[in-house]
Amino acid sequence: MNSFTLTQAEAVQTAVADHTSHDGAAYLGGGTNLIDLMKYNVSRPTHLTSLGHLPLGQIEALPDGGLRLGALATNSATAYDEQVQARYPLLSQTILAGATPQLRNMATDGGNLLQRTRCYYFYDLATPCNKREPGTGCSAINGMNRVCGVLGTSDSCIATHPSDMCVALAALEAVVRVQGPEGERTIKFEDFHRLPGDKPELDNTLNPGELVTAIDLPRRGFEKNFTYLKLRDRASYAFALVSVAVGLEMEGNTIKTARFALGGVAHKPWRDQEAEKMLEGQPASPDLFRQVAAKVFAEAKGYGPNSFKIELGRRAIVRALKQATEMSQELDSTAFLNSNP
Structure with missing residues (x-):
């Protein structure tokens, strides 16, 4: 780990000013991802602006009926908040499917949005990685890419975003305040994270020096028909190979409103709004769900070892939609696969 200076900010404005006054600065919240990156020498900030004293940990109702999550609210506090559990159970479920209790106690909601990929080559300084060192190449394309993406990839990068929480936030159509x-300013969640394109080193659309201050949830929380399906190699402390967050509004067996997002398959939480529209106004049925799944993965591209994700993703969508329509909550965040599907 390289040496660095540190400032303890006492207000949002002073935090932004401190960050922008230092070259090579980084914001430090819970530190559950940043400190790891620093230990591996993947990230080498020369200055840290600590956010621990900022008043950004509240979870509070909004006048329009939504809910605001302070950026420094911990993942645990958010998952167990009474308002979140009652009105946004999908979000609570996805948070509890990720990491460990110890990490959730430290990790912040704002930091969850900003965590970086778990691609093996990103962490391996001995191998080329365009995300870590632009212009060096992507070792994963022809390498050990089992955990990598099959949607929205580019010749520069096939890494995936690792968050569980962000998959639910995408389905809920949250708004990020910075x-x-x-x-x-505010950023629609669908616009917050980037696809790799030819600049895979950029994970999101934040401008230099911008700090996430809150995440706003809309009034609609899909508290009656929802599910989070996470498929992974083991039942705990593992990132998703494929995950699906679903929120539906039902009238009898008819789907009135549908939102769903996928994790583990792309550089950002993946939504297909055209596929969502295919569900709306239609009676729920396995045939419809299979058509929707086929639409989502119609342009997917596998890279050898990770090609299994395409069929796995299709089946995961069908299963998750079925669970959400029937509300067969089977704690599928614990579902796991054998290591060699």
């Missing part, structure tokens, strides 16, 4: 040198 503050930077130019003031405050």
